[in-house]
Amino acid sequence: MAKTNEESVRIQTSVLNGVEKKVLNWLAERQPAWMTSDILTVIGTIGAIVIAVGFILAGTRDIHYLWLSSLGFVINWYGDSLDGTLARVRNRQRPVYGYYLDHTVDAINEVIMFLGAGLSGLVHIEIALMILVVYLLLTINVSVNAHLKREFCLTYAKMGPTEFRIIMIVINTVLIYVAPIREFSLPLNVSGRYIVLTALDAAAIFIFFVLVLIYIITVIKDAREYSRLDPMP
Numbered sequence: 001m002a003k004t005n006e007e008s009v010r011i012q013t014s015v016l017n018g019v020e021k022k023v024l025n026w027l028a029e030r031q032p033a034w035m036t037s038d039i040l041t042v043i044g045t046i047g048a049i050v051i052a053v054g055f056i057l058a059g060t061r062d063i064h065y066l067w068l069s070s071l072g073f074v075i076n077w078y079g080d081s082l083d084g085t086l087a088r089v090r091n092r093q094r095p096v097y098g099y100y101l102d103h104t105v106d107a108i109n110e111v112i113m114f115l116g117a118g119l120s121g122l123v124h125i126e127i128a129l130m131i132l133v134v135y136l137l138l139t140i141n142v143s144v145n146a147h148l149k150r151e152f153c154l155t156y157a158k159m160g161p162t163e164f165r166i167i168m169i170v171i172n173t174v175l176i177y178v179a180p181i182r183e184f185s186l187p188l189n190v191s192g193r194y195i196v197l198t199a200l201d202a203a204a205i206f207i208f209f210v211l212v213l214i215y216i217i218t219v220i221k222d223a224r225e226y227s228r229l230d231p232m233p
Contacts (some may be wrong), residue, residue, distance in 0.1 A: 014160035024082055028089040037083040037098070041105055044079025047072045048109035052116020059120030063182060066172040073165040076109065081162065103143060110135055122175075123200045131204060134211040141218060148226065156214045171203055 014020075054069025084102070087093045114132035118125030138156070145151050175182045184199040197205075 014155040014163055015158050016162055016166075017155070017160070020081070020162055024085040025089065027078075027082055028086045031082075031086055035086070037087045037092070038101075040079045040083035040086060041101065042079070044076050044083065045105060045109055045112075047074070047076025047079055048112040050075055051113045052119075055116040055120040055122060059122040063176055066176050070169045070172045073169055076113075077162060077165050080106070080109070099146075103139070107136065107139065110139075117204075122198060123204050124195070124197075127201055127204045127208065131208050131211065134208060134215055138211065138215055138218070141215070141222070145222060149222075156218065171200070175200065 050072030051069050052072075054065050054067070054072055057065035058069060084098065087098065110132060114128045114135075115125075117123050118128030142153055145153060181199045184202075186197040186202070188195050188197060
């Protein structure tokens, strides 16, 4: 499934972009004939479900289920990153269909993953949903720019979806093996409401503010550029 429409220029400047592109091309060239981009898209969604289930089981049963969540990130990367590459390698791009399906499924996957994290009890669901909202805002901005500027920016601050997946796998591993961090708690009184923040809450809040900052800077930059491209008569 193609990731962008035919006229959009892909802008990929993430830290791992060069290595990832080679790996994806290598994998695409070795896929069996029956494998299709749509199947890979489904695999990506399965990965999102595995992530959510892993989080929930880790929070309600055993922290070691975070390994399942980490496996889900790998499965999600495999399906979500390889579907477009496979279409390009086989010269079977469907720009309109692929663009629509890819963005629709990506949004669904994001909802599944963040809801899973929020329902796990490892992170407050309010914080998980706050991150989801900002992430979706960034996704909307990417889609708008793809149509107005014909630019499809896949990274922010040298970070793309792959880098964020790796960060989450690292966080999962730390929570499994480092008991003091896993057991960290910070009681707070917020507007008369008593809450206890976990280490994952703290990490999530940090990620939230970073994403908000990235979004604000991006919107200001894009607005200035559009103002220049579309001056007042």
